[in-house]
Amino acid sequence: MMRFATLMKHPADWMTSGDSETSVVLTSRVRLARNLAGASYPGWARKNERKEVLSKVQAVVKDLPGMQNGFLCELSDLESLQKQVLVERHLISREQAARNEGSAAVINRKQSLSLMINEEDHLRIQAIQPSLNLEKAYRLAHQVDQELEKKLCFAFDAKWGYLTACPTNLGTGMRASAMLHLPGLVLNEQIGQVLKGVGKLGLAVRGLYGEGTESLGNLYQISNQSTLGESEQDILRHLTKVIGDISRYEQQARQRLLKNEPVMLKDRVGRAAGILTHAQIISSKEALNHLSMLRLGADLEIFSTSLQEVCDRLFMGTQPAHLQWAAEKKLEPEARDILRAQMIRDQLHSILPPAIDISE
């Protein structure tokens, strides 16, 4: 199995696609919730029961074909900074990061597959893909699910489907979601209407870090609400259609801005470039918002399109835990804000040199 540092040495597979298709839909994710028949759910299992489930699942997971040379670690063996890095990378949930002994994370080498053992359910199987590709993400998660089902007995009811700790996951146990970058709809002030429409279609909209988090950097997560009464394929098809529609609205919004409000658009992306190339102190939140504008400028070829990749790298790399991981130490918020500004200036330098270098 792989060391944590080795895992972090490379970006996840889905972080570097560079696909022009990803200019609106950045990533697609599917996760399946599964539980072992006859065992208490983690939330009310005693420690020993949780450990028993963990060792049962762990033994099977290790042999999965997709998990060769992957990363496997009990949460109690991870430092809080490491946990936070995995959360920022969407490889484990915030809930899982809060757990310790008896809970584990398993991640494949490409970071396209991750398994959470003893999160809310005994097992959560997650697959991430770049761009809008929920079908493929589902296929990968489903493969793991099938492999595991050969050796584990999942709690399943003929009428209700997969049984889960929380009734909102009952049935398919599937939550499919995509991360969308919607600066055009935000600038056009159409975002409220679009998100309202999404809600009416029975889908959920969330911020960058899932439930209860605010939207930063014009990033929105759209996912299915219901897991019951529809097949996985129906859910994926519906979601793919809606996200495809939103992606087209976003593209139209951008073209409209370019045509009708070119100066406003250039002002917004220009200011973002000006601030990011000159700031000496910048919060994670402010950085995300300016990076969003920079990414938009690159998508629209106002800037060099080579900035797309830099922006995506910085979207992730400027997050608090990633930043501290790169610095190889814990940093106070103020020191982080200084390092973040420096990292951004450094990474933009070859494409966007500052008017003046004042950082000594």
Place this chain on the structure above:
Amino acid sequence: MMRFATLMKHPADWMTSGDSETSVVLTSRVRLARNLAGASYPGWARKNERKEVLSKVQAVVKDLPGMQNGFLCELSDLESLQKQVLVERHLISREQAARNEGSAAVINRKQSLSLMINEEDHLRIQAIQPSLNLEKAYRLAHQVDQELEKKLCFAFDAKWGYLTACPTNLGTGMRASAMLHLPGLVLNEQIGQVLKGVGKLGLAVRGLYGEGTESLGNLYQISNQSTLGESEQDILRHLTKVIGDISRYEQQARQRLLKNEPVMLKDRVGRAAGILTHAQIISSKEALNHLSMLRLGADLEIFSTSLQEVCDRLFMGTQPAHLQWAAEKKLEPEARDILRAQMIRDQLHSILPPAIDISE
């Protein structure tokens, strides 16, 4: 006499001193209020009386040694844009700009002397000098006053001194003021305390355009409140001392920032440079605030000191009327904001080239 366009072709003498002394105190101004004995004050004079006063004063003013080849114009003959330019250049007051027939402005070639006829008083004599030099400004105004007194009979009372339309000017009729740039005290959050102290010393603090205007670009006007019971020399000495003290506090604040908070300081001046070199739309207010930071960066040699002069030129040139005068037409606010951003980028370009030129 000179045409308006000729007057505007050159900056005022006090706008281009380039003196390093002017890094805190930008300009010094003195104005004397005078009225003709036996004539009603302009505020309650009938039109004919005002015209009579105007022609009397005008005849004398034309022959003043300092006014040779100057500019002389009745307010009714100026377009509103021209009036506004003179206000922005502090050559006439906002009150005078609101007047028409029967009121006039007289300005010397160097724009260091201006006379307002039939403003609140029959005559206001104003002299402007760069840097902290209230004595010299007073000397210039006083010379004009003495020349005029040879030919005009001013309303003067042995006990009260010069009689004025408003009792707050009674006595010396003198208002002396300096324009201070105090970004260091603002960043250090000491400004409130300093201004409170100024008030306790019997002096008044105002924003960029005098009474009732807010402080923009960290610019503050400090002037004497009382005109009665003290000699001109005493008033000037007191004011010069207080302004000298504030100037030193400001210098100390800047050095403290440079020593104790270099990153914050560089962040603020860096962001200003980033925004000014990249914005495509910018309001007068926002421009002033960023130019203030840029000027501070130049004063502290974080940027090339050659930016000082550019900043001072832009402080004036980005004002709404100056901008429209340069464009040779009236512009809607939005068009002004676009032109202002372009003017700033153009004038900064040789010293601070943008990371990317996106203005087409």
